[in-house]
Amino acid sequence: MDTCSKKHHIDMKKSQVGLRSPQFNHISFCELLIEAIVKHDLPFRFVEYEGIRTLFKYISPDIKLPCRNIVKKHVLRMFEDEKIRLRDWLNTVEGRICLTSDLWSSATTDGYLTLTAHFVDKEWKMHKRILNFCRMPPPHTGIALSEKINALLVEWGIENKLFSITLDNASANDCSVELLKKQLNFRGLLLMDGKFFHVRCCAHILNLIVQHGLKEIDGSVTKVRECIKYIKCSEGRKNKFFACVAQVGLAGSKRGLRQDVPTRWNSTYTMLDSAIFYRRAFLNLALVDSNFSSCPSLEEWDKIEKISNFLGYFYEVTCLFSGINYPTSNLFFPKVFKVHYCIQDAMEDCDDFMRRMGSYMNLKFKKYWSEYSLILAIAVILDPRYKLQFVEWGYDKLYGKESRELKDVSDTLFALFGCYMDKFFHLLVSNPVNQTPTQIKVGDKLFEEFDNIYQDGSTSVEKTELHLYLEGKRLDRKQELDILSWWKLEQFRYPVLSRMASDVLTIPISTVASESAFSISGRVLDQYRSSLLPETVQALLCTRYWLFGKEALEKEGADLEELTEEIFDMSLNENSGQCSSSISLD
Numbered sequence: 001m002d003t004c005s006k007k008h009h010i011d012m013k014k015s016q017v018g019l020r021s022p023q024f025n026h027i028s029f030c031e032l033l034i035e036a037i038v039k040h041d042l043p044f045r046f047v048e049y050e051g052i053r054t055l056f057k058y059i060s061p062d063i064k065l066p067c068r069n070i071v072k073k074h075v076l077r078m079f080e081d082e083k084i085r086l087r088d089w090l091n092t093v094e095g096r097i098c099l100t101s102d103l104w105s106s107a108t109t110d111g112y113l114t115l116t117a118h119f120v121d122k123e124w125k126m127h128k129r130i131l132n133f134c135r136m137p138p139p140h141t142g143i144a145l146s147e148k149i150n151a152l153l154v155e156w157g158i159e160n161k162l163f164s165i166t167l168d169n170a171s172a173n174d175c176s177v178e179l180l181k182k183q184l185n186f187r188g189l190l191l192m193d194g195k196f197f198h199v200r201c202c203a204h205i206l207n208l209i210v211q212h213g214l215k216e217i218d219g220s221v222t223k224v225r226e227c228i229k230y231i232k233c234s235e236g237r238k239n240k241f242f243a244c245v246a247q248v249g250l251a252g253s254k255r256g257l258r259q260d261v262p263t264r265w266n267s268t269y270t271m272l273d274s275a276i277f278y279r280r281a282f283l284n285l286a287l288v289d290s291n292f293s294s295c296p297s298l299e300e301w302d303k304i305e306k307i308s309n310f311l312g313y314f315y316e317v318t319c320l321f322s323g324i325n326y327p328t329s330n331l332f333f334p335k336v337f338k339v340h341y342c343i344q345d346a347m348e349d350c351d352d353f354m355r356r357m358g359s360y361m362n363l364k365f366k367k368y369w370s371e372y373s374l375i376l377a378i379a380v381i382l383d384p385r386y387k388l389q390f391v392e393w394g395y396d397k398l399y400g401k402e403s404r405e406l407k408d409v410s411d412t413l414f415a416l417f418g419c420y421m422d423k424f425f426h427l428l429v430s431n432p433v434n435q436t437p438t439q440i441k442v443g444d445k446l447f448e449e450f451d452n453i454y455q456d457g458s459t460s461v462e463k464t465e466l467h468l469y470l471e472g473k474r475l476d477r478k479q480e481l482d483i484l485s486w487w488k489l490e491q492f493r494y495p496v497l498s499r500m501a502s503d504v505l506t507i508p509i510s511t512v513a514s515e516s517a518f519s520i521s522g523r524v525l526d527q528y529r530s531s532l533l534p535e536t537v538q539a540l541l542c543t544r545y546w547l548f549g550k551e552a553l554e555k556e557g558a559d560l561e562e563l564t565e566e567i568f569d570m571s572l573n574e575n576s577g578q579c580s581s582s583i584s585l586d
Contacts, residue, residue, distance in 0.1 A: 046061045046066035079539035096163035096503040100511045108290035111136040124488035136535035166199040203510035213361035218353040220300035244284040272308040314485020329379035329507040382501045465497045
């Protein structure tokens with residue numbers, strides 16, 4: 001046990017070298033073991049399992065295994081060391097930092113606050129780093145949340161680098177962000193007095209819109225739900241269905257049937273999509289099984305297909321909005337514009353059930369998106385495939401020509417660019433190139449008048465960066481574009497505008513990863529994590545993400561998908577199989 005406490009910091013690279021050496025290294029082994037516990041989310045008592053100790057003793061009889069308390073001590077030390085590294089890195093970030101924040105609950109009902117930073121580095125690569133996963137005791141009021149977030153920002157030393165914070169639509173969040181904005185504005189830390197500071201989670205709004213529309217869901221969808229429940233009920237019914245699948249030539253398919261979960265509207269979409277694929281099998285089953293009475297008619301199947309196609313676009317947009325590895329702010333305007341169009345189209349549909357669904361969705365749309373976000377309209381302008389022309393075209397469709405809304409976007413765009421011009425011109429003046437006394441000559445004063453005129457004139461010339469960009473030719477709207485790479489290449493042509501683009505394109509328009517964007521249930525810690533002390537939970541989760549980053553995120557996503565998506569997945573290329581039981585999402 002003493003060998004583990006001799007080294008305070010775990011160096012992965014040195015550990016790997018030690019493992020490859022011919023002679024067994026106890027210190028390296030201990031470090032790699034603790035690293036594996038963090039990486040794979042293993043309990044601290046893993047090192048005390050009898051079978052694990054026997055295995056390691058077999059590898060090396062003289063091995064000295066740490067106890068769970070030593071493991072915990074090292075994990076906490078790793079957390080502190082990595083936190084210092086991350087804080088130092090954030091201080092070197094040249095652009096502004098965007099935040100997302102959310103509340104989680106544990107099995108013991110304790111509240112946890114997450115705070116995540118999003119930023120672009122010097123190489124124009126986007127990064128996401130969880131800063132905190134800390135206990136948030138009740139009450140979860142706006143005042144309490146703003147005080148907690150402000151304290152965390154001061155702890156990280158990034159309160160002077162902020163651009164925006166994205167939050168769910170909750171009254172407490174609205175209150176907290178206003179209080180936080182006042183505190184930051186008092187110190188003059190936000191651009192344009194924080195006009196763009198608060199961004200509402202678009203995936204959450206979209207989820208509310210769809211859920212509201214599904215309240216008026218057609219009875220044919222209920223029939224599909226009952227069909228799947230009927231087949232799931234017994235092995236004999238499953239076998240009959242498998243036979244029907246084979247009769248219609250779909251036996252080799254691996255698509256499976258999926259039953260929906262009330263709190264996840266996307267599961268309703270995937271249920272309908274899979275049922276449509278097997279509609280002929282359902283119709284065959286109705287012919288051979290007299291007890292199968294819930295099969296939709298041909299007319300109802302047409303309705304189901306219509307609803308599925310309608311929900312499909314919302315599903316696609318939610319997935320796009322919830323991405324974490326690419327900019328999403330430039331996607332908002334065109335995608336929400338199409339959502340708006342789809343809802344209006346549904347309201348004018350020939351089928352009454354579609355009109356009802358569209359009308360219900362439109363009520364929520366007007367509540368949250370009656371006015372498009374100014375900063376997210378600017379984001380699409382900074383996408384060279386769209387520019388200002390797209391916003392002009394979109395607002396013309398929505399509000400008519402020469403609308404007040406379009407003027408607001410244009411005025412705000414140039415005002416924001418003016419802020420960046422003032423900032424970078426000030427930095428240029430305050431950090432002149434150092435000159436030695438031997439370089440300064442008496443005659444230089446003769447040219448001071450020219451220098452002053454050039455400085456005044458350079459501001460107006462540089463301000464035309466925005467005009468030059470807007471007047472330049474648009475890229476093909478349909479082409480795939482790595483927008484950050486494009487701005488990286490154009491940063492010398494548009495030195496100030498590119499800095500503004502870097503910050504605006506960093507704004508996340510969702511607080512959640514795509515796997516949890518469809519759920520209206522709260523985020524809940526598992527039973528193991530809920531049993532740990534709050535500081536230990538934070539150390540484990542943050543250290544895991546800091547050290548293993550994307551790999552850890554993908555593992556979490558795979559776990560969540562396994563729990564929520566594969567609720568009822570039948571292998572239809574086998575004669576029999578076990579259906580997984582429904583999993584409750586608390």
